[in-house]
Amino acid sequence: MNLRLKGKRALVTGSSRGIGRAIALSLADLGVDVAINFFRHREPAEEVVREIEARHARALLVKGNVADPEHVERIFDEIMASWDGLDILVSNAASGVLKPIKDLRMNHFNWTMAINAGALLPLVQRFVTLPSREEKIVIAVSSLGATRAIPNYTAVGASKAALESMVRHMAAELAPQGVRVNAVSAGTVDTDALKFFPNREQLLAEATRRTPAGRMLTAQDVANAVIFLCTPFASMIHGQTLVVDGGYSILA
Numbered sequence: 001m002n003l004r005l006k007g008k009r010a011l012v013t014g015s016s017r018g019i020g021r022a023i024a025l026s027l028a029d030l031g032v033d034v035a036i037n038f039f040r041h042r043e044p045a046e047e048v049v050r051e052i053e054a055r056h057a058r059a060l061l062v063k064g065n066v067a068d069p070e071h072v073e074r075i076f077d078e079i080m081a082s083w084d085g086l087d088i089l090v091s092n093a094a095s096g097v098l099k100p101i102k103d104l105r106m107n108h109f110n111w112t113m114a115i116n117a118g119a120l121l122p123l124v125q126r127f128v129t130l131p132s133r134e135e136k137i138v139i140a141v142s143s144l145g146a147t148r149a150i151p152n153y154t155a156v157g158a159s160k161a162a163l164e165s166m167v168r169h170m171a172a173e174l175a176p177q178g179v180r181v182n183a184v185s186a187g188t189v190d191t192d193a194l195k196f197f198p199n200r201e202q203l204l205a206e207a208t209r210r211t212p213a214g215r216m217l218t219a220q221d222v223a224n225a226v227i228f229l230c231t232p233f234a235s236m237i238h239g240q241t242l243v244v245d246g247g248y249s250i251l252a
Helices: 018-029 042-054 069-083 106-118 120-127 154-177 192-196 200-210 219-230
Strands: 009-012 033-038 059-063 088-091 136-143 179-186 241-244
Touching: 009 018, 009 069, 018 033, 018 042, 018 088, 018 136, 018 219, 033 042, 033 069, 042 059, 059 069, 069 120, 088 120, 106 120, 106 154, 120 136, 120 154, 136 154, 136 219, 154 179, 179 219, 219 241
Parallel strands: 009 033, 009 088, 033 059, 088 136, 136 179, 179 241
Antiparallel strands: none
């Protein structure tokens, strides 16, 4: 099936592992050139670059903290120097403080908001100034904590809710300029990030038990949804958050 993505150029933030890695490799499988963004862990990012090149797509390694606007500028400067434009932006990089409310401090909250929600603003502001071959696509990766209460997830959940609100407002403002903005909200995926959850085993067991589809969500499941939203088949989907969770969130 021709998804009409071959030859496009994409930046996937936080793409050295987990969901970001699955998105990057899925794009490369369809002939998309992918800029791999990392901040601390170079070796796994370099491995993703090698995997993309093995798929006969171009890869570009760009280091930077997307919560720092100066880093964002440098990332896009490097992309422009190598590719002369960009067609797809996937804002996937995320972090945050996982603590009960009594232990949360304002610096915890501010950092979590900056990396999970605030980073989308400078990324999109710079992205829309770059040349593209057709319409520009923005996909933000969110989570069910934006709309559901999860233990120790207060700061992260608030940041993801803010992210989804930004997606709606950006979509309304940027659609007339040929920019399509959407989000994918992922259920529980057993990635490296989940290791930082103090209740990881409980989350995994509950997700497995409660998911109507009968299995755990994978990073590839999330990547598949991102791919769909990047295609022309989703051309009239604007400002939406597509939930990918095997039906978990439809249960009371």
